[in-house]
Amino acid sequence: MLCCESAAGGSGGAGTGCSRNQGGNRMMGSNGPMRQPDSLLDITARLVAQNEPFQKIEERYDRIPEPVQRRIIYWSFPRNEKDICMYSSLSRVSSINSVEPQSLSFCAGLKLVESGCVEDVLQVGFHLSGVVWSYPPNHNHRHSSSSSSSCKITSVTCSCDTKDIFWCHHVVALALYRIRNAETVKLRVPISETLLQMNRQQLQKFIQYLISEHHTEVLPTAQRLADEILQQRSEINSICGAPDPTAGASKDDDHSWHLDESQVCEAVKTYLGQGSYYYSSKHLNSLFGKVCEMLRAQDSNGARMLTLITEQFLNDPRLVLWKNHGTPMTEKCRQLWDQLGALWVCIVLNPKSTQIERLHWKALLEKWSKSDVCPQEDPDLRTSTRESIRERSNPNVNKTPRTIFHKALDAVSMTWDNDHLKFILESESYSLLSQNSVQIAGSSKSTSNSPSSKTNFNTLGQPLWHEQISMTAARIDSLRSHGHIEAALRLSVSVVRTMREIQRDAQTLWHRHKPKIPEVKPCIDCSVGCEVEFPLDAIACIFDCLTEACIMPEAMVNEMSRMAYEIGANGQGNAAAPEDVNIIPPKYRHIPVPGSKDRYETYLTLAFEAAILALSKQRIMPHGLYAQHVVCKQQDQLISRLRNIDLDQMLIDVLKSLSIQLLEGGPTSGLGEMIHPESVPMHTLARFLFASLLNQYPDLAFNIGLRAMRFPILENVNEGSINGIEMQHNNFMQSPYPRWWTLGHLETQQCSLSSTMMSAAKGDTKRLSAVLENARRNIHSSSHLFKLAQDAFRFATPENGPRSQTLLGVAFELGLQVMRMTLTCLNWRRREMVRWLVTCASHVGLEALMSIMQNWYHLFTPTEATGPVATTIMSHSTIMRLNLNFRQQDELSNCARTLALQCATKDPPNCALNALTLCENDAMAFETAYHIVIDAATHIMTSSQLFTIARYMEHRGYPSRAYNLAMLAMKNVQLQYNQDTHPAINDIHWACALSHSLGKAELSKMIPLVIKNVQCATVLSDILRRCSVPTHGMHNFNAHGRGNNMRQCMKLSYDREPLNQLLEAAVSAYVNTTHSRLSHISPRHYSDFIDFLSKARDTFMLARDGPAHFSRLIENITIAYKGKKKLVRQVRQRFQFV
Secondary structure, three states, rough: OOOHHHHHOOOOOOOOOOOOOOOOOEEOOOOOOEOOOHHHHHHHHHHHHHHHHHHHOOOOOOOOOOOHHHHHHHHHHOOOOHHHOOOOOOHHHHHOOOOOHHOOOOHHHHHHHOOOOOOEEEEEOOOOEEEEEOOOOOOOOOEEEEEEEEEEEEEEEOOOOOOOOOOOHHHHHHHHHHHHOOOOEEEEEOHHHHHHOOOOOHHHHHHHHHHOOHHHHHHHHHHHHHHHHHHHHHHHOOOOOOOOOOOOOOOOOOOOOOOOOHHHHHHHHHHHHHHOOOHHHHHHHHHHHHHHHHHOOOOOHHHHHHHHHHHHOOOOOOHHHHHHOOOOOOOHHHHHHHHHHHHHHHHHOOOOOOOHHHHHHHHHHHHOOOOOOOEEOOOOOOOOOHHHHHHHOOOOOOOOOOOOHHHHHHHHHHOOOOOOHHHHHHHHOOOOOOOOOEEEEEEEEEEEOOOOOOOOOOOOOOOOOOOOOHHHHHHHHHHHHHOOOOHHHHHHHHHHHHHHHHHHHHHHHHHHHHHHHHHHHHHHHOOOOOOOOOOHHHHHHHHHHHHOOEEHHHHHHOHHHHHHHHHOOOOOOOOOOOOOOOOOOOOEOOOOOOOOOOOOOOOHHHHHHHHHHHEEEOOHHHHHHHHHHHHHHOOOOOOOHOOOOOOOHHHHHHHHHHHHHHHHOOOOOOOOOOOOEEEEEHHHHHHHHHHHOOOOHHHHHHHHHHOOOHHHOOOOOOOOOOOOOOHHHOOOOOHHHOOOOOOOHHHHHHHHHHHHHHHHHHHHHHHHHHHHHHHHHHHOHHHHHHHHHHHHHHHHHHOOOOOOOHHHHHHHHHHHHHHHHHHOOOOOOHHHHHHHHHHHHHHHHHHHHHHHHHHHHHHOOHHHHHHHHHHHHEEEEEEEHHEEEEEEEHHHHHHHHHHHHHHHHOOHHHHHHHHHHHHHHOOHHHHHHHHHHHHHHHHHHHOOHHHHHHHHHHOOOOOHHHHHHHHHHOOOOOOOOOOHHHOOOOHHHHHHHHHHHHHHHHHHHHHHHHHHHHOOHHHHHHHHHHHHOOOOOOOOOOOOOOOOOOOOOOOOOOOOOOOHHHHHHHHHHHHHHHHHOOOOOOOHHHHHHHHHHHHHHHOEEEEEEEHHHHHHHHHHHHHHOOOOOHHHHHHHHOOOOO
């Protein structure tokens, strides 16, 4: 039995786990096959094969019996199929997302083995070879081989053309066949041992047969070696012995798994060359996942592979372009660099690493950090005013910016030799009562400046760990990455307990100094406790460590789906996409912390406590765009982790206790009574707490929500001068605070919190009023306030259910606030806001409609008031919806007419027409509006506006008023000779037609204005012809009626008034236009000019002396422009009869 335990223990570690038994004897028992203990030879051979190179054994012992050699060779081959999988696929995550899983090398190799496609397998010494056939109908075969040492495959070869980072499926098939059929594979000692057993004659025969068998391949090599051996002073004769590829690796070799470095470099270079495409980022994330997988297996190739990836990243040509052009790195590329830096922190913090390895990594990191293209740790770092003052006061401060590798360089100097830390990692029972307890906090080398007065234990005697959270999280991440899960859990528990102590001390200090608020307020951002930061990325690492221990066993069945889920939660969307795989979230259970007497202290509750304490801690918004984006993203990701865990009563009680502490907290709490103006808002956290506590503790939930609505950076900003994000843009130089690039996102979160509270308070008038007042006071963006009003309206008017009149009133009040905020500043959604407010008011009732019309000058512009507001209110659909009686309709109409006259007086050009429309049912109001238009016509209104109102008057049956307005409009019209497409031409024709229909006297008054203001010949000739004949359908209205005495328009003569003046003006305009066009005419315009002369001739012919006049014009053209021979020829041909 002891031998069995030893064998099991000896098979642990990287590459040594037994997925299948090899070499164990079996016998049948009553309950089935039962394993016999391994022989002493197998036990020792396995341990030697795992830990010692064969060369070292040969050097120590002169002769090794052949049975011993065979067992050592037998056990030197890997025994775990997971190790083969690691080197034959990118990562376990990528295999989930692959569209064709069978295309992976491991899956394809496994299928080959199971299909019996592996033949002629032979192991000579530490060299394995075989033939692998392809699937039917292709019967191609490939020769594959591999060498092994210390339970690792150190080299592979294959006759196929596959070039990839990892092994081809033929090599995989051969390795799997050896693992599954270890007893049946032919096994031979190294070939050098066989040669030693031969005499001279046998050796000569062996060599000759070998050359004869493969003479085309080996004959040149054999002759070259023979020539060198026959030369006594050759190099080959100066070396003792001869190489043997089957004898295993040298003792000085690096006994690591085979990794093709050139293919790794080529693949990374290819992926980077693809830019920011989705699949390139996914493949690079998979490579990072492969590094993590190697670290968990404690495989030295993890650091080796990451070194190759890093060097290719630094050789990315885009880095030089970005630096030379001064452009920032793309977001996806920046995320990849951040992951690269984090992986290096994990590697250098490996607790099992040697000093030589750490020095090697430090030298690499320092070399990379000095590269000109190495990305900075903070790409948006800008020296603030305070930093500039500090630099001037202390010129010795190192101003070299930190690069992406500086965190890893910091971690290199961190050690694991602190006694207190060792005790925490080694034992769950370590406490103040332990004999070896270290009561006063010492420090590791990286934290030697921490105060020594801090105690290492809390009041319950539980161990604490005082170190920067980011550094401790790096330790935890490194422990997890290298497979030390239990140690990582113990350190995580100590960290959360330390966070709790820090929060408690800060709370005590605040309550002690709370009566002296005037003294505390000036230094609110530098109080005790504030100097301890809880970075969210570090807390996320601690959270993951604690929650992983709480995953239910049944949730671990589909491990691949769980891994994909975790990567999605970490924001590495490139590695796993929802459309690629059905992600199954894990289920969690409470695991009590060993040694804890508090039943509420489980790994899950500690994870929640750490996350809430970190999220609620008051943090100053960083300056740069990328840094601010990272803060928001980390916050959202951590809250997403919290939401993905189902809340039970224990977790809700923890959240309740923490929420009460946060509300009563001082400057360390973002939900405390006083916060710094630059503090990051707590809207997202408050929404999570609100939703979690609402059912059981509604008062506490609303207190949290209302307190978190604060937005101190905007509290001194009013939207009359600044609107939302425009505040940061317009007043950037004047603002005492740095620019908040993520302001829009934060305001959206604030709006969502308020909307959530409003929905929950739907049936409670008191709470609804509190939420409304809170929103009006704290939401400074009109767009987000409008979104909140729309949400309130939607909650108040569900499709299936009764309406909430109280909530409708809230939506209306918010809409009024939006109108006041956007009245004097631009907002592209203003028109939508106005329409929505009218709709909301119509749902509230008559009083709301009357209110917005009576107070329109506080809410709308005159154009809005007479347009979408009053017109919509007075529409038939609104009247029917409100079901108003006659008295109410009359009251509403009087209010609308009053509004119309006020708006028309204030802005006649834009409101006159709408005012006339609203007042047309009331003679006195209509007359008042008409006189307002007349009074404004001479100095404010344009001809186009007057023509529009005149047409309206004619349409309503007031031709005289229409004529008066048309006369006023004609005074403002100006048409030059070449404006034959002027937009006012139709209005001029209409005005002349109206004058013609009213009578000769009205037309006689109109024509002088036309002649004065219109110089366009074609327009004048058209008016002349239209006025000369009566137009069918045009009737004449007498001055005393509204269309009762209509008579047909009479035909007018061109020789009499008033048309003779118009004819003369048209002829004169044609003459002037002709000369004007000829002054700059080009050959391509000749045909158009001839057509123009044809139209002119038609007009000339209307006059008595018209033909002679036109002939003189043509003659003048031929003489004055005789240089334009082609033109003159065309003119003469066209008008030859003249």
